[in-house]
Amino acid sequence: MSEIQNTADVVVIGGGVIGMAVARALTLRSAGRVLLIERGSLGRESSYAAAGMLAPQAEADRADEFFNLCSRSRDMYPAFAGALAAETGIDIELDTSGTLYLAFNEHDQEELAHRYDWQTNSGLSVEKLEGDAVRRLEPCLSAEVRAALRFPRDIQVENRRLLSALAVSNEKLGVRLLSGTTVESLRLEHGRVVGVETSGGFFSTPTVVMAGGAWTTFITSTDPATPGVRIEPVRGQMVCLEAHPRLAEHVIYSPRGYIVPRRDGRLLAGSTTEHAGFDKRTTAAGVSSILSHALEISPLIAGLPLVDSWAGLRPRAADNLPVLGASNEARGLVFATGHYRNGILLAPLTGELIASLIVDNVVSPFMQSFGPERLTATELC
Numbered sequence: 001m002s003e004i005q006n007t008a009d010v011v012v013i014g015g016g017v018i019g020m021a022v023a024r025a026l027t028l029r030s031a032g033r034v035l036l037i038e039r040g041s042l043g044r045e046s047s048y049a050a051a052g053m054l055a056p057q058a059e060a061d062r063a064d065e066f067f068n069l070c071s072r073s074r075d076m077y078p079a080f081a082g083a084l085a086a087e088t089g090i091d092i093e094l095d096t097s098g099t100l101y102l103a104f105n106e107h108d109q110e111e112l113a114h115r116y117d118w119q120t121n122s123g124l125s126v127e128k129l130e131g132d133a134v135r136r137l138e139p140c141l142s143a144e145v146r147a148a149l150r151f152p153r154d155i156q157v158e159n160r161r162l163l164s165a166l167a168v169s170n171e172k173l174g175v176r177l178l179s180g181t182t183v184e185s186l187r188l189e190h191g192r193v194v195g196v197e198t199s200g201g202f203f204s205t206p207t208v209v210m211a212g213g214a215w216t217t218f219i220t221s222t223d224p225a226t227p228g229v230r231i232e233p234v235r236g237q238m239v240c241l242e243a244h245p246r247l248a249e250h251v252i253y254s255p256r257g258y259i260v261p262r263r264d265g266r267l268l269a270g271s272t273t274e275h276a277g278f279d280k281r282t283t284a285a286g287v288s289s290i291l292s293h294a295l296e297i298s299p300l301i302a303g304l305p306l307v308d309s310w311a312g313l314r315p316r317a318a319d320n321l322p323v324l325g326a327s328n329e330a331r332g333l334v335f336a337t338g339h340y341r342n343g344i345l346l347a348p349l350t351g352e353l354i355a356s357l358i359v360d361n362v363v364s365p366f367m368q369s370f371g372p373e374r375l376t377a378t379e380l381c
């Protein structure tokens with residue numbers, strides 16, 4: 001390998017949605033030669049397994065820094081989708097029909113009432129619907145639905161098309177994409193990153209972005225005194241059915257599960273939350289629980305063909321929050337990992353935040369609470 005080939009200004013470890021969004025944002029900001037290293041194939045782990053829901057309001061119980069981060073990233077999606085379409089010709093199928101959250105019993109209704117109250121008090125768009133009104137909107141819904149909230153700004157994206165668009169965009173921008181290559185360790189000298197040791201040899205670089213998702217913990221440094229960030233895999237199984245014509249327009253949640261209607265008639269249903277190590281197989285119990293929750297939402301699902309199922313490994317830090325920011329222990333190391341349930345949602349903003357940190361040395365107020373230092377003394381729960 002020539003010296004030019006094994007040197008980069010920034011090495012991004014991980015070719016999921018976060019790694020690719022970061023590599024693209026860095027290149028758009030003229031960060032120099034960016035090399036992205038992926039152990040498997042680009043965009044084939046948890047980002048591929050996701051459902052593409054961009055729904056911070058449907059999932060949040062309060063307005064905190066995490067909610068602000070998620071909402072801000074969601075609101076970047078229309079421009080992000082437009083830019084990717086212009087760069088690559090790929091339509092990432094941003095669907096702005098909105099999201100419904102259903103209540104089936106008193107407990108669910110209390111949860112909805114709380115969400116409605118804090119969101120209306122915060123000036124957010126949310127609509128309250130009685131059972132009949134929500135069934136008029138989505139006739140597939142169960143007769144048992146008592147009430148619902150509609151979040152018009154919570155939307156969805158076709159995450160697999162997003163991954164293809166990001167890969168093509170990076171390629172066109174001149175990012176070097178190295179798949180099938182495992183980063184074994186970071187090489188440090190005097191507390192500073194000088195490169196990465198990989199299954200394909202050594203690459204020298206002054207700056208490494210760790211976007212390794214569930215595999216983050218495996219990438220150690222040559223200095224054993226440098227504590228890493230511990231990320232654990234949390235399995236989420238998914239089921240794919242098919243409905244022609246489409247069963248619903250909205251993304252639809254209950255407190256127990258969700259369904260996501262795709263433009264082409266696929267209907268995704270999810271998910272499980274399991275501690276199964278790195279085992280990505282689906283199980284009879286997982287698929288059965290997903291289907292029972294989907295059937296609660298719409299009994300019509302019983303007649304749909306089941307066409308696929310899969311599982312992904314959500315990358316979870318001890319406090320469920322993403323890890324964004326520079327390491328205090330290893331100069332030149334920046335974390336963009338641990339996005340847990342929100343990798344697709346947080347990709348556009350994570351790219352921007354990490355690129356401004358590296359190129360302009362700016363720590364955005366959006367990322368201040370998510371630095372890696374909060375985790376060094378914390379054990380996984």
Ligand code: GLY
Pocket residue numbers: 051053236270271314340341342
């Ligand atoms: N973001 C949806 C899930 O993790 O199931």
